[in-house]
Amino acid sequence: MATDGFRRLQVSSAPPRKINVQKFAESRAPELETLHTIVSNRVNNDFRSRRSKRRRTTAYDNQAAKKRCRKKRKLGLVDQGSNALPPEKDEKNVPRRIRRRTELKMNLENGFCTSGDGTKRLRTHIWHAKRFTMTKLWGYYLPLGLQGRGRGSKAVLKWFKDGMLVHDASYHVAIQLEGPEDSLLSVLEMVMVPSSSARSVISGIIYDSAMLHHLGAPFSTPIAPVTYMWRPSGPPSDGCNGLEGTENSSTFRQLWVWIHASVLTEAYHTLKLACQKEMDNRDILINCFSLEGQLAKLEVVGLKAFQLLQRTLCPTTRIRDDSWNLMKHSVSEAKDDSQSKIILEKEDSIPSHAILSLNVKDPRTLTEKEKIAYAPESGSTSVLGDVLGTERKEHVVFGRFSDEPEGSGMLAEKSLWDVSSGVSPPVEEEVICKEKHDQHKNFLCLDDLSSGALNTSTKSPCSRSCPIMLWSVILPLSWVRAFWISLVSKGAHAMGLREKHLISSEVGLPYFPSDFPDCNAYLCLKETEAVASSLKEELRPPAKRPLRVPILPPWNTIRAALNEGSTTVGEDEIFRQENGVRSNSSSNSDCGLSDPTLTACLGNSFDGSVARTSVSLTKFLNEIQGCHLHLCPHVADKQTSFTKFMRDESKLGLGQNVINKLKYNRKLCFVRVLLHAYKEGFLEEGTVVCAPQLTDISMWKRSEFFDGGLQMPQSAVTSYFKEQSSGKWELQIPEDTVGRESHRWPIGFVTTGFVRGSKKPVAEAFCEAVVLNRLREEQWDSKPAKRRRKEIYVLVRNLRSSAYRLALATIVLEHQDEDVEFM
Template sequence: MGSDGSKRSVAPRTLSVRKFAESRAAEVENLHSVVANRLSNDFRSRRNKRRRTTAHDNQLANRRHKKKQKDSQVAGADPNPTPPGKVPRRVRCRNELKQNPESGFCTSGDGTSRLRTHVWYAKRFTMTKLWGFYLPLGLLGRGRGSRALLKRYKQGVVIHDASYHFAVQLEGPEDSLISVLDRVLVPSPSAHPMDMSQSILSGVTYGRAMLHHVQTPLSKPIAPVMYMWRHLDQHNTGKVQQDCALNGEGAPENIDGSVPLRRLWVWVHVSGFTEGYDALKCACQKEMDELGSLIRCSSLEGHLTKLEVMGSGAFKLLQKILHPIKHVLERPFQLKKHSSVEASKDKKKMEYDLLHNEDGFPSRAILSLMVKDPREYKDEEAVNDSKIIAVSTVDGVLSHATEKQPSMTQPLDKGGGLLLLSQAHHGLWDAASGIRTPIEENVLHMERHKKRMDFLCLDNYNSGMSNSLHRSQSSRSCPLMLLRNGSADDRLKGWSIILPLSWVKAFWIPLISKGAHAIGLREKHWIANNAYLPYFPWDYPDCNAYTSLMAIEAAASHSKAERHPPAVRALKVPIPPPWSAICPFDKAYTAGVDTLISSERRTSSSSAPSSLTNSSSGVTSSRLQDHTCGFRGSVVRTNKELTCFLEDNYGGHSFLFPHKMASDKSFLKALKDKSNVGGLANGSSRIMARHDLGFLRVILHALKEGFFEEGAIVCAPRFTDISSRALRLEDNEIGLQMPQSAAASYFKEVCPGEWEIQVPEDPIAKESHRWPIGFVTTGFVRGSEKPTAEAFCEVNYLAHLREEQWTEMSVERRKREIYVLVRNMRSSAYRLALATIVLEQREDDLEFM
């Protein structure tokens, strides 16, 4: 068809197949002859290549359906028994989950919330009801597959929908917000070093801490939280001031004229959200009552969500999915003051080095972006689009840049860093006021179809303005935040994507189609164990969320046991572990184990149930004093808390070394000290009489063999258990074991949910009894290269064991780790293990998953 160049040629809508075949007859005959020669004129389909089509038909079911329909018609009944207007439940649920409102979760009939990715997960995963949500527990099957998952995490990408994490937003003067955080967070933000505190306060990085109740410093913890400040610039401070003016609220200013109003988010897990939200509101109310400041505390539940992308290829996957809008990334990086030629070289070198380098982003970095809708982005457009570059200035402030840099004369903040003026930053922080939803799938399909028809020069009869109204209410760009989890030295590698809840589906399918492998709660627990990180709430025994979770697991275990006959039921074990069975160290080693046990029995059999202390020996019973809270004591998670604990108990002379002491050669000096070889240095007498218990998180490695399960008992070994290990290995003898009857009666349930430890009367069984010092909260993961277990052990017992082992061993045989014995609840064999104290390896133990 000809064209004069002014008008575009358009092919007809309908084509004549007969004329098309006649014009191509010669070509078709040539192709037929080639195919006939290859098949030797045998055009019959092979039997192994045939597919079952119409022959595979459930004729019996169809016959029954037709018979029922015929009988109903003969009887005069309505062939459609569904009342008019009544939609089947399956159709109603699917229609509800297809909807994409701006905020809120879909709920089932009993009020249980569903994730936006519920339909995708429910088809492939085992779903469980926890904390008011239907959550993906793991892949369908028996709960195996950890080896393949860890391999995929090491070499690929895994993704998890963490929409069950909610944010609490605090608004008010900066000093008042810091004071509120100091009331409820441990460690408090003001306790951080100056550079770290300034980085968190400026919104460049986020912080982690434990959320406590507004009480004394020893108040019960609620949950680990992540808090992040909104970046401070003229735009958002002016907007906050304008909002306060509209509400009739004052906006106080500092003496220097700066506006101190700030905004921050505190992210809490759903299992501790209600308790944490109440604690934050209580802290805000006390701050307003004392100082008269105006602080607003609101929940962002149902407005924001979080996707966790983990693995070695997480950053590359984000580069494929996220395509920033150029005009939003306004701030280039800051160059040093030298000549223009050197500056140009440094600029090109920095761009080249940081373009594909994930290590250029510091740990806990926050990146705010406005990105295009990943569903309608074409791969061929990536050549002309900008890419994310992370630039660290002298002061550690992050900025974003594109390959085509704008003018180098941009305003800087007072500290010499770069001001990030981003629409994405403002849009996401204003998510509570509403963010435009993404375009629906059917609209995108119609647009793709129209493009194909235009490419083929065919007219499209369905084109029109039917979707113009919907397009005006939707958006093609989404504001989001990227949070860097871990660093190059950590075993955890990944990013968290914070985005509006209505955009989860728009990002989920592209991430899956680009190679990410979805995981559930079980698989995420495996990854946390592989990265040596605690997993909330399983590894937080001092929180109420752990107690509630263990109550659910105990009920499920009891229900499972009830379905078996009594003769074949497994041994009943305490769930959760009886933390009350661990008695204070000073009582156990001052009175002796035998005196302690006899004192406990006299106390338990006494006529006065409220007397929990034997007046003659002064020994406190290890029975649970308050069965509503299964954990007694506190968990030490920072070096400052550990140092204070050791000062109170040991006066500064202890065989436990916080990270700061371990890094300044005090640890190596004590490890190689030969003065204590040959006998104990009377370490027990240096311990002051204190009744409180302190626990440390330790990493357990099996010394030779053994598989440590969740709930296993960590016991204090005698030195003969360690020294005789080599002889047992040479003679192929079995290690330390206790009789099976003693293992079955090691813990006795005195009432529902309350257990106490029992020491056997038999001398042989009593000789093999070892006193518990802690319990395993996360067991070994099958398939891991170096299987490890996470446990919590009492501080004083660990100090005593290290002192005993170092004084009895030669310098060459000493280790940094501490020898302990581990026994599974239903086993009678003790396994020797090495316990590594986490706080001796890190400054704090606040990272979590």
């Protein structure tokens, strides 16, 4: 009997499957009445709130509910009854704000929502518009930056170094090329520098970056930096999902070229012309079309970016841990007994620039168990290869996995490469919310088994998994909102164009189009900024307007620095006219030129070319017979060979003879340099880089002259660059003795300044290569061999300041063979 009583007690202690709410309330009724009596006695039966604690509310008249009901009636979401307005009048009276909000909430499979003037809006427009300053740029409404004056760089750097940042870069567009492999290679050789023929790139194992030129590369005008990737050749083999064979390559290949929105039209027409030329020569067919409005791009950077992706992306398939060995070598070399593991578990197993595509579950439907299963281990500090916090600044592209679970959609076996044939959109948010609500009710034992199946959408088939690429997160456009909210809710900080520019400056990578002065997109951007700056200045009183400086740097004036040493007195006036140089005593009518080519040089367009590869810089040196110049783009071993070259006394003086023979009508060659302040100074965008004298360097190195430094008269500051009536800026040569002594010739301009709050601030500038060689030779000649350094001393001056600062310039191409990586 005791045992039966124990069993009876154990059974009665279990919670019931169902809870009758009415009976539960009746059993607790005496307790509630007692509580009410106690509270009534304390407040003397006066339940009104104190007058001092009242707030203005609309509880007495539920206007908010009435307003929502009217909106629903206008949108036709509720039964309007007999008092409903006619449909024609109802649609006409819908406010623009409601119509736009309804339009932006629609999740179209392809394309962007547009405003009245045709400006496109991103899928995350509503989210950004509430938190960011928006700007109309390149045909899109884009988030310019966080609200404020743009002084939050210190917080952005902290998020980048200790957390993660995400940016909606859906304004980048992929252009797809289809055709025979050898024909596509010929097309790339026509328009790209450098055109990689590495087998790892062509087979689709890794991606690459290059500069896109007009037809006739590398001598034609550059358009923009691009990232291109080949579709892996061959179907998946050995049952290893996502690994595509690289040996049995097909003749027909597929290629993506990712292009910035500012040059989309120009780049698309150039690729079309190159394809048409190749088709005419070989009588073949090459397809070239844009994937605008079909693919989206989310850039995730930061120290914990890889951990964020591990918590967000849940692959639907597994691959072997040695899969990268299959891609790097051959299928036969791989081990067959390797264990099955998730590809995102180990970042070290993912090589640089790798391509791998995944098929992941909808991040909105992940359960807590799935999030924990794919979360990184505690204390892990791994980051993605394309997270730019590393010193190597290597990028990683993840390519393709595609196996979807049952009932996941109509394209269960297609990858992101087949996005042009259609991709299933995600399940609607209302359906997912209803499912989560019913699951919560079931967990609280409030479910009703007789209610039947859950309501599902009656629209086109939806999917609960999505094919993506993780170079940045490349995914179908209809899936952007689902992934964006998941990334932000897990701790990622959103960044706009301004914050992205700060990150690129911090890691020393060029930012397009601000750091590409030889491209038309740079000129258009600066002209837009100049117009905005002029309008802003006109709103201020004349007495409080700042000194007017050129927004678009006058690159044509740099030609003067190359010829300053070789110009004689008799040629002085001709030299000034042909190089856009004027003296303070010259009038505007003294600059009439009959030669149209020289007249064009007086404009603010970029006068020269930029060497972004060691091959192009070496070719330039050979053309001007400058093999003895002290520039080393061809050095294989950068450390030992450069040190040996730097201490070779026999090569000093040979370069100066070459420089003296150069004519000033040749095309200039610029190289990208990184500037570090020698002792103090803050470099802004547009800062002019000048050629120092040896006395300037010695004066800065002596502590007794450090406080004063080199100064120029305030009158010379206002007239260093003078705006003419035509809107062009020209360099002014001072006539007085004091002004001439402090005048320094410009050799380049800063395109990206220091980042406030950075521990190691670095600025990016473009300087003339031959002038840098001259400065290096002078500085090496004045020092013993053991005290020479690779960096070149230059002077920098903010255009509104009278003080020169000493800086160290590092030529990028002397530390790497190519300078085509960008953000």
